[in-house]
Amino acid sequence: MKDPLDTAYLETLLGYNARRAALTIIARFMERMAPFDLRPVDFSVLSLIRHNPGVTSRQLCNELNILPPNMVVFLKTFEKRQLIQRKPHPTDGRATGLSLTAEGETLMQAAEACAMQSDLSVVERLSAAEQKTLTRLLKKIYQTDSV
Amino acid sequence: MKDPLDTAYLETLLGYNARRAALTIIARFMERMAPFDLRPVDFSVLSLIRHNPGVTSRQLCNELNILPPNMVVFLKTFEKRQLIQRKPHPTDGRATGLSLTAEGETLMQAAEACAMQSDLSVVERLSAAEQKTLTRLLKKIYQTDSV
DNA sequence: TATTGTTATACTCTATAACTATA
DNA sequence: TATAGTTATAGAGTATAACAATA
Structure with a gap:
């Protein structure tokens, strides 16, 4: 019973490598991010709200491929933690504009700095040029896909 | 309500880009892979069995980060589909050696060819050199992590 | 005592149907 | 009629506890 399995074939597959790399990074x-009590999806939602104050729930859903019923739960949790606030949308009576509270702003400022450090810790063995290349190629994958 | 949200910050994050690229590829x-009725995890398990005949359930679990109780369900399904067979392990009475049936071999031969084509279709806008670089950098991410 | 394979079950994440209020 | 937000719920995916058989 040889324990180091032969994974040579799987390693030729882009999907296998991309998935394992993504899992490592995540x-x-x-x-x-544990000290902030934020999962990746929480971070993404709150960061989008931070950089797009007044954004609606539906816009967040479209951008992050989250279904509206699930987003409701996330936003409810953020509101209980007093990280976000809801204001009536200026022109659309159905919608609600979301923004960070002062508390949310403080948390996300620290969390975004932490996220950058996390990235750096993962790619520290890559040269600066390799890091730029990797990001460029990853973007090329998902941006050219929707064409 | 501007619909193209500002995602500039998120796009600076390696995790965001890696996750989106991985989702695109997957x-x-x-x-x-739909015609073969194989999910990514099914493909990975069957491919490992194909290239490691006699492998045990536990080895597959270790390699793919799948918990034993969940692997049981996968293997049960493969057995019902007559894609794999179980033989008593030659030296360990507790364990079972797994291998593909002729039917499984036929299926996986086609599925692996399909997987390669799928990869190619995703990276077709990358030059050959870029494709090699991307794979190399992705491996560097998850292989250097465990050091 | 530790490990393989297994059952049963709990938990989390994601998806679907249907409703209300407004456009 | 279509859309934003919501509720309730179903399903898929993943995790934990405990067991029998073997090492």
């Missing part, structure tokens, strides 16, 4: 992210 | 993979 695992590191979760470790570091 | 979505394409699932589309193409």
